[in-house]
Amino acid sequence: MLAKRFAEILVLLSIVTSLSTKTLSQNTQDCRTKKDIPLISGHWKDDQTGKEVDITYRPNNTVVATYSETHNCPNPDEKGKPVPSPIDFEGTAVQRRIEGTIHVCRWRTDNKHPTAYTYATGEVDVKLWMTEDGMGLRGYWNNPDTHKDEDVSFTRLDKPYYPASKFDIVEAGANAKIYEQPSTESKVSSTPEPGTRLMIYATETDEKGNATWYLVTDLRYSLGRENYGWIRLGQVKCKSSNKTISQGQQLSPAGSTTLVRNFSGRLIVCCENIDAQQCAK
Structure with missing residues (x-):
């Protein structure tokens, strides 16, 4: 009898735990819209090379990914000297999409150099897309040797920032x-x-x-x-x-509460027959 009652208590606890977990998952739903895009700027890792890079977003909608530490091509030049390669990729960012160029090191061997050496550096086309959670970049680049597209990806190492x-x-x-x-x-x-x-x-x-x-x-x-x-x-x-509220956009008609954002970035609320343009002043 005692064993049976103990089993019933365990079953009851399991049910309560299951319901609590389900309720918790329902209550922690993220209410942001998919248009809420995190900034690409941050600390990332190039998944193909394992190297860490810092991606910087510029005011003209361009981005540049520079290696976090001193970075050279995998192979030295024909004289055995390191070939600097500080930039991973750069391009233009629009929403979640990036189009630009990725920097590559080209190497070869010949009769005088049985060991591989870097004979040139260059830039080839690359296209990247940010994942929904802002934690990854996925895309492809065009290999100049094979003339085929190859996968490329980056993983964010810090927290994404939402403007x-x-x-x-x-x-x-x-x-x-x-x-x-x-x-x-x-x-x-x-x-x-x-x-x-x-x-x-x-x-x-x-x-x-x-x-x-x-x-x-x-x-x-x-x-x-x-x-x-x-x-x-x-x-x-x-x-x-x-609904997403952009700068100068009304949430409701004039005469009711209107939300706008003035040019200083301060969020203000206007009421009672004041339109958005007057409020922004």
């Missing part, structure tokens, strides 16, 4: 708490009422690029005035009709 340029709306869940920092050990700055509409202003992610915290602000007030701080994903509810 505060896309805004999604969420609702505070029951017993939600907003902290001053993305940590439960920091001070609680506010406790919004369930259903309070909050706007995501920035995102904190884990090492795999999964969102863990949102920096939010109360949709009814200007940025930082009310319910401003960090909230865990499990304490918000996603809005099915999330």
